Amino acid sequence: MRGSEDEALKLRLKKMIIEECEKEDIEPEDVADDVELFSEASGLELDSLDALQISMGLQNQFNTRLGDSKEFRRVVTTINDLADYLQPE
């Protein structure tokens, strides 16, 4: 099953982002699957420091190490894209 079809995986990702970025006022269901996380439309108001925290969260909780900021920008776009990257099939 592709990651974007795996609701449990996507919920884990959302919880990880909320926890790592200390966005306690946001519920996982408030994070849309197909909206760019670092866009205004996401409502998350994430910045570069949050990107570092998410990168650490991916490493610690998903055992996935992103090489550099270029790779991070390519992989961490929407929840669906990130889930597909972690679980291609």
Added chain:
Amino acid sequence: MIYIHQWGSLNRKEGEALDVKAALKEVAPKMVRRTDRFIQLALLGAYRAVDGNPIDPHTALYMASGQGNLAVFNRLRDQRYIDHQPPKPIDFINSLSNTAGFYVAQFLGLHGKNLNLAQHGFVAEMALLLAQNDLRLGKEDQVLIGGVDELLQPASFTRKFLGICDGRELGEGSNWMLLNTRKEGALASLEVVSGVMSLTEVKQHLEAVTKTTKVAFGLRCNEAAVNALLEGNALERFCYESGCGFYETAAFYAMNRFIEEGEGRMLFIENFEEDFRLFEVDVLQS
């Protein structure tokens, strides 16, 4: 002469409950994210000192602490040596010595000098002396000064770090005051004695002190020194100790408590190893 215009205190004794994060969330919800408990203590104490009102943005900020943000160093150590992970970026940033000062300055909109002093023994006295000198020399027009110490768990760790071998109660606090050289509207005057004294010199100093002056002792003063200094004079003691547990910057708490009492003059005597340092607070109005 320098003057105290505003003050604010946050104080907790070992065993008492205090949800710093929740309290800060009520007054400054945007400052909670990315801050840890030490920084939150600093923010809340400073907020209370300015009573939520804006102060001159050029005000300098001097923050003193006996142990600094030790909790974040413990976390970094655990991440590195127990979890075998690199430090979390936020923890790494918060481990810089003056991060708490940065957050306080950002919160209050200050862009003046921002100093951080952390040491065992005389840390409050040295910060006050530095503020006094800078104000008298005209280097600063106004200083927001505070002492912040966090009680880490387990308390035995803090006890060991502070070198407190007896069973006395520990505590934590964030006590702040606004200082400048203007008498008008001041709550109290402050005079910090610049030199270090021996026990004999303090005894001689006390002989010249007026009987209306109350004497307070720092929490590092041992009982033998207190008894020796009070022997043979009729000076009244200002006892604040029952209101706080031990923490390195409790001198700021004592000052605030004395100002809160509303009248009189207090000579504060602190002791570290063989040395003594003194300062005087004279309340002008409550």
